[in-house]
Amino acid sequence: MSVATHKPELTNITLWVMTLTTGLVVANLYYNQPLLNDMATTFYVSNGKVGQVSMLTQIGYAVGMLFVVPMADMVKRKRLMLIDFAFIVAALLLTAMAPNVYMLILSGFLLGAASIIPQLLVPMAAHLAKPDERGNKIGFIMSGLLIGILLSRTLSGFVGAHFGWRAMFYIAAAIMLLMWALIYFLLPEVEPDYKGTYRSLMKSLVRLVKDEPKLRLASLRGALCFACFSAFWTTLVFMLKQNFNQGSDVAGAFGLAGAFGAIAAGLMGRLSDKMDAFKLSTFTLSLLLISFVIFLFSAHSIAGLIIGVIVMDMGVQATHISNQAIIFSLDASARNRINTIYMVSYFVGGALGTFMASRIWDTYQWTGVCAIGIILSAIALIIHLITRKTMQHSI
Template sequence: MTVTTHKPELTNITLWVMTLTTGLVVANLYYNQPLLNDMANTYHVSNGKAGQVSMLTQIGYAVGMLFIVPLADMVKRKRLMLINFAFVIAALLLTALAPNIHVLILSGFLLGATSIIPQLLIPMAAHLAKPHERGKKIGFIMSGLLIGILLSRTLSGFVGAHLGWRAMFYIAAVIMLVMWALIYFLLPEVEPDYKGTYKTLMRSLVHLFKSEPKLQLASLRGALCFACFSAFWTTLVFLLKQQFNQGSDVAGAFGLVGAFGAIAAGLMGRLSDKMDAYKLSTITLALVLVSFIIFLFSANSIAGLILGVIIMDMGVQATHISNQAIILSLNPVARNRINTIYMVSYFIGGALGTFLATRVWETYNWSGVCVIGITLSIIAIIIHVLTRKIMQRTVNIN
C-alpha cells in the first residue's frame, strides 16, 4: 500500500548538498587502494593479503546496500542518513587504529557496509527531480560521486606519502562529522512511500529483479564493468612500485587523470534524456574494452596508462549513468529497492574484479590483470548485444 505525500522541490542548494555529500562519503570506499602497499609493509604481509582490505570494503558495501538501503522506502530518509553517519565515523576510527591486518580487513568491511549514503541520495534526487530533468540531475550528482571516487585516491595517496596511511582515516572521520551537520541543517526530509514490514520489503527485491528485464541487464553489465574498474585500480599501485619504483602519492595522482572521465558523467546524463540508452551503452562498453587493450601494451609507459585511464573511466562511468537512468525510471515507489539490486550487483562485481586481479597479480602480474579486464569487458559486450531486441522493445525512459 502506498500513500501520497507532499514532495519537496529539488533546489540548487539541495542538489549541491547531495552532490558534495555523495562525493565525500563514497570516497571512504577508495582511500585504501593507493595505500595497500603501505598497509602491507606495516603489517609485514603480502600485497595479495593487503588487497583483501579493498575486496572486503566492496563486499561490505554490497551487504550494506542489500540490508540498509531498502529501509529508505519505509523510513524517513534524512533520519536514516544521520544515524548511519555515526557508524561511518566509528568505522573510520577503527580503521585508523587497527592493530593488525585482520582488524583492518574487518574495519574495511564495516566501512563499506556503512558508507551507503550515496545510494540513499541518488534515488532521492530521482524522486525529487522533474521527469524531463531526471537524467541531468542524476548525472550532476554522479559527477560528484565519480570525482569523489577518483580524487579520493589522489588525496589518500598524498596523505599516505607524507603523514602515513592511518592519518587519512582520521581526516576522513572529521570530514564525515562536517557532512553530518550539512545534512542535518540543509537536506529536506522525504517521507517513505512503502507501508509494510521489513521482511516483505526484502522479499520484494526478488520479485522486482525477476519482473524487470532492464534491471537484470543493467545489473549484469554494471557488475562486469565495475569488476574491470576495480581490477585496474587495485593493482595499479603494485605496477607503479614494480615498474617505476613509485609509491602511493603517484598512484593517487592517477585519480586526477581519471577525473577527466568523471567530467563525461554530466554529459552522459544529459544524453540519456535524449539518446537511445541501448545505443549509448554500446559505445560506452566498447570504451572499456579499448582501454584494457591499451593497458596491455602500457606496462612500461606512463603516457599509455594515462590514456587508458581516461578512456576506461569514461566508459565505466558513462555505462553506470546510462544504467541508472534506465533503472530509476522503472517504478517510482520502489526506486530505493531497484537501486539496491543494481548497486549490490555492481559492488559484487567490483569485489570479484579485485579478488581476481590480486590473485592473478601474484603469478602473471600486469599482463594477467589486463587479460581479466579484456575478458570481462568482452563478456559484457556479448551479453549486451544478445539482449538487443529485448532492450530496444522495453527501453523507454523519456
C-alpha cells in the same frame, strides 16, 4: 502498498548538498587502494593478503546496500542518513587505529557497510527530479560521486606519502562530522512511500528481480564493468612500484586523470535524456574494452596509462549513468529497492574483480590483470548486444 505524499522540490542548494555528500562519503571506500602497499609494509604481509582490505570494503558496501538501503522506502531518509554517519565515523576510527591486518580487514568491511549514503541520495534525487530532467540530475550527482571516487585516491596517496596511511582515516572521520552537520541543516526530509513490513520489503526484492528484465540486464552489465574497474585500481599501485618504483602518491595522482573521464560521463547523463540509451551504452562499453587493450601495451608507459585511465573511466562511469537512467524509469515507488539490486550486483562484481586481480597479480602480474579486463569487458559488450530487443522495449 504506497501512499501519495507531498515531495519537496529539488532546488540547486539541495542538489549541491546531495552531490558534495555523495562524493565525500563514497571516497571512504577508496582511500585504502593507493595505501595498500604501505599497509602491507606496516603489517609485514603480502600484496595478495592486503588486497583483502579493498575486497572486503566492497563486499561490506554490497551487504550494507542489501540490508539497509531498502529501508529508505519505509523510513524517513534524512533520519536514516544522520544515524548512519555515526557508524561511518566509528568505522573510520577503527581503521586508523587497527593493530593488525585482520582488524584492518574487519574495519574495511564495516566501513563499506556503513558508507551507503550515496545510494540513498541518488534515488532521492531521481524521486525529486522532474521526469524530463532525471538523467541530467542523476548525471550531476554521479559526477560528484565519480570525482569523489577518483580524487579520493589522489588525496589518500598524498596524505599517505607525507603523513602515513593512518592519518588519512583520521582526516576522513573529521570530514564526516562536517557532512553530518551539512545534511542536518540543509537537506529536506522525504517521507517514505512503502507501508509494509521490513520482511515484506526484502521479499519484494526477489519479485523485482523476477519481474524486471531491464533491471537484471543493467545489473549484469554494471557488475562486469565495475569488476574491470576494480581490477585495475587495486593492482595499479603494485604495478607502479614494480615497473616505475613509484609509491602511493603517484598511484593516487592517476585519479586526476580519471576525473576527466568522470566529468565526461556526467555530460553523457544529459545525452541519456535525449538519445537512445542502448546506442549510448554500446559506445561506452566499447570504450571500456579499448582501455584495457591500451593498458596491455602501457606497462612501461606513464602516458599510455593516463590515456587508458581516461578512456576506462569514461566507459565505466557513462555506462553506469546509462544503467541508472534505465532502472529509475521502472517502478517509481520502489526506486530504493531497485537501486539496491543494481548496486549490490555492481559491488559484488567489484569485489570479484578485486579478488581475481589480487590473486592473478602474484602469478601473471600486469598482463594477467589486463587479460581479466579484456575478457570481462568483452563479455559485457556481447551480453549488451544480444539483449538489444529487451533493453529497447518500451514499457
